[in-house]
Amino acid sequence: KPDDTRELIFESDENNLLTVIDGGKDLLYVGTDPNGLVYRVNRKTKESFVMFDAAESEISSLALDGKGNLYAATAEASETPALPNPADAKD
DSSP states (O other), X not given: OTTSOOOOOOOOSSSEEEEEEEEETTEEEEEEESSOEEEEEETTTOOEEEEEEXXXXXXXXXXXXXXXXXXXXXXXXXXXXXXXXGGGOOO
């Protein structure tokens, strides 16, 4: 707030809140990991609920179009496998 006071409006058991987008009309959308959840949060009432549970572990980005449709970009967190050594290649 402008007077530098703060108030908790959302709490989650998720490890990371990866993306937040303003939905207008006092709404926020929050993308998380490691469970790939999208929350809808009302800033005034402090009510929140999971509106999408992705098969992937991360919601890496959120976007709203001009009609108010919400889009979520998902990703699966994993360790990158080692690249093959070119010296080991067979002709």
